[in-house]
Amino acid sequence: MARLGVARRALLLAACAGWAPVPARAAASAVWVAQSDTGAANEEAAGALREVLAPVAEVHVGLWPHVGAGAGDVPPRLVIALGVAALRGALARRGRDAPLERVPILAGLVPSHAVQTEVPPGTPLVGALVLEQPAARYGELIRLAMPQRRRIGVLVGQPPAGWLEALRRWAVRADRQLVLETVGEDGLVPALRRVLESADVLLATPDPMVYTPASLQNILIASYRRRVPVVSYAPAHARAGAVLALAVTPAQAGRQMGEVARAALRGQALPALVAARDFQVMVNDAVARSLDIALPTAAELEATLRQRSGLEGRA
Template sequence: MRRRFTMLRALLVLLTWLAFTPVWADGVVHLLASEAGGAYREAADAFRAAFAARRPVKFWTLAELDNRQIRALTSENNLIVPIGLKAARAVAEHHGGQAAVLTLMIPHVSAERLVWPANLPRRKVSHVHIDQPVSRTLSLVEVVFPRASRVGLVVSAENAEAVKGFQQEAARRHLSLNLEWVARPEQVAPALRGVLPEADVLLLLPDSVAFHAGNAQNVLLTTYRYRVPVVGFSQGLAKAGAVAVVYSSPAQIGRQGARMASRWKPESGDLPAAQHADDFSIAFNSHVARSLGVILPDLGEARRKLGAVDE
């Protein structure tokens, strides 16, 4: 009888321990979305489906965790996957110095500006960027606008590194890159008036000064008045008036993140180097294209020319 009681007590202790063991035990992958639904949920669902059951995966929204809980999550040998810039900033600001971090759906320039703890090895931080590689973007320009030789670009200093890449790739392709720099929002309109008369196509990059949600409509209207087609970086821009865009969907980014996360080992915390998503989509605005006299290529053929592998 006493032996049975001892066994029951031991079982009760074990069950109690399991019930109250923190969900941020070592070796867990924690998805942390900036918001609950929309693109963030799409990326998270795709990540979980592709990651399968390699390790435990838990999903949180930023609203569910306070700063203390984020610090606890990041103080263990976990993998934290912030989805979106708000979540990435919160993890960087309150990082406990131990967990590896793989951000999803933030631009390259934003990833470079995140400040991580001094004691966190940089090999434990990586990203799947939301923006596209330079070669893919300029390939779209050549496929959709084969006669274009002058590419306009308006950016601020935050995109200085990206501009270097575009200058090198444009020179390799014998394209002329007509560049205007802006430092303040009020300089964007004059910069457009300077670059558009000398451009066959305007290239848009995410930029907190030069091009963002607050001025997107004005920029697109200005390009339309000058009858200069736009190449953009998101599906929403195609709907808003860009003639052609190349982008990686949240699901495509989520699957890429899962492939990178599958190579993470808690013992070392090392992650693969930052990447752009291998998978991408192209979208056209046929109405704007017709009004500007642009003859669009076949969508499937355009994807193949950009190196897409159909699933």
């Protein structure tokens, strides 16, 4: 299972230091899956979770805080929180509900920066499977899809710990140049202008200081006008105008969370932070054509990336 960088793992090692076997009074095989909402992503992830856990656990799925409402004082073996709102609610309820105080929480469908924001240092019995892909996988996607483009631009605000360092290591191995521009006090626009003057592809990173709903459209429009394709970490960005996106699907994340949960039910400690293992490639053919970029198909790119990642046969 691919793990995130050492710095990011260290940030929440204390969050798992207090892990212990679940209470003896806990229901023998109950797992609560708490959803932040009933949107498609939460439903898809919950369905995959239920499929993986059904042979070994009694799975209760519902909106937080209503999931498990009929259990009385009998706590579950494990709480799985889907999304930031469910994670926040699960932590708050555990803090005021004695039967839940020693029940581990596994967060999913969350970015690492949200875990770092929501989980205070030293919080026990918390693990997370985060949405980010390994940085090198994005670099490999660019090299496969657009081998002639060797100057990769990155806008830097507050990227996930270790992510940028991993991208630098990949660039050295792959003989690619990183064009880094920091979004500082003068704001996004000057940094965006500078990076687009030098880079021939822009890699959008899971950086909450740079890529926001308010800034995304400006970044995509400016990049398009300079004929610099954008490669992103979010499917929504590909639909909005990025040429490529690479991301884990909710079902893929749900299956991986289910595997982590099964290990926890067998007595293994929850991982502090673990990256999404699987992925899907999305291609915006219309934008690629308008930029005169001939791309392999999404299926071709995905198959090659899977082979290089040791994930052949996974869907």
